[in-house]
Ligand code: HEM
Ligand code: SF4
């Protein structure tokens with residue numbers, strides 16, 4: 001994960017869809033344009049849906065890392081709307 | 083009172099109710115879409131000529147019950163002012179149904195409403211040996227339940243990976259429910275024998291590293307009334323609108339030519355045999 005300077009981290013493994021996305025969205029809202037968020041999420045529904053929703057909101061996905069415990073960490077760069 | 087020609091009334095969308103001289107008026111709806119203007123007029127007519135309620139049918143139709151026999155002509159004129167047209171019943175092409183498709187729904191692979199309108203222009207009301215139903219659903223989520231129709235159209239994406247844009251995040255392989263994607267040495271490989279063209283890989287990809295073209299999967303011979311049977315998919319992916327309409331033309335013509343009166347498409351296919359039908363379809367598919 002060393003390639004990116006992570007500004008903040010949010011863990012959404014404690015919630016289920018659709019609150020997963022809401023929690024990630026709220027965390028993104030607290031960042032400034034261009035800052036980078038790491039989102040830890042569960043396999044299954046979250047990893048199938050959350051990255052796509054974040055992409056559709058206009059943010060830039062940099063990477064998806066598979067963690068040893070079966071969760072995933074999505075690295076997202078916040079893109080502020082003009 | 084004058085002789086009532088029920089078959090003409092039925093053709094014009096007037097369904098006889100159990101209450102004497104009362105009719106439930108079916109309106110034409112394409113792809114589940116009505117304008118606010120249509121709805122205002124429907125509400126007005128239901129209050130003035132009906133009993134103040136409307137019924138939403140299982141196939142996206144609207145019916146205004148309790149229209150009195152003597153008001154029928156007036157009601158038709160009134161509805162026409164709100165740009166509402168009567169629907170159809172009986173042995174002909176019925177309401178073309180559709181989900182919201184890619185103009186609204188993030189999962190949509192095709193413009194379902196546009197396809198529904200084109201099908202409607204082509205076939206709506208065409209007289210046939212029995213009723214004939216089209217349904218259009220935007221993707222594999224199948225909210226519109228394509229296979230319960232005589233002809234069901236399902237939106238698909240014809241996907242091809244673009245190496246130069248890929249950042250190797252691995253998401254496409256994760257979201258593919260058909261396990262059609264493997265990533266080897268940074269190369270995304272799609273097994274097209276497994277791929278069902280759902281488009282989830284494309285929609286998840288952070289860098290749009292895919293060429294994706296709208297396409298269609300079409301099922302034939304579904305029926306969900308007294309007999310229940312889902313439509314089958316004899317053809318490979320259909321990749322253009324022109325090809326789609328060649329295939330639907332061939333299907334409806336086959337039904338017109340071979341069906342007995344009051345025989346649904348599935349039973350025609352069972353009786354005549356699917357090989358002959360599939361042969362015609364393939365000819366239409368190949369142009
Ligand atoms: C038990 C608590 C909560 C439940 C059940 C809940 C449920 C929901 C649901 C179902 C949505 C719609 C999501 C969608 O459109 O897919 C939503 C949206 C939203 N919620 Fe909550 N929520 C809860 C608490 C909160 C809290 C505490 C916050 C903020 C601190 C919050 C912020 C939001 C925001 C910002 C949206 C809009 C998301 C969007 O724009 O799509 N929610 N919530
Ligand atoms: S079938 Fe697909 S496109 Fe249509 S409404 Fe459902 S999810 Fe959306």
Ligand code: SF4
Pocket residue numbers: 239241257258259260261262263272276277278279280281282283284
């Ligand atoms: S279109 Fe659907 S089934 Fe085909 S590779 Fe992409 S995700 Fe898998």
Ligand code: SF4
Pocket residue numbers: 243247248249250251252253254255270283286287288289290291292
């Ligand atoms: S989702 Fe896109 S960027 Fe990620 S591996 Fe697949 S094709 Fe490459």
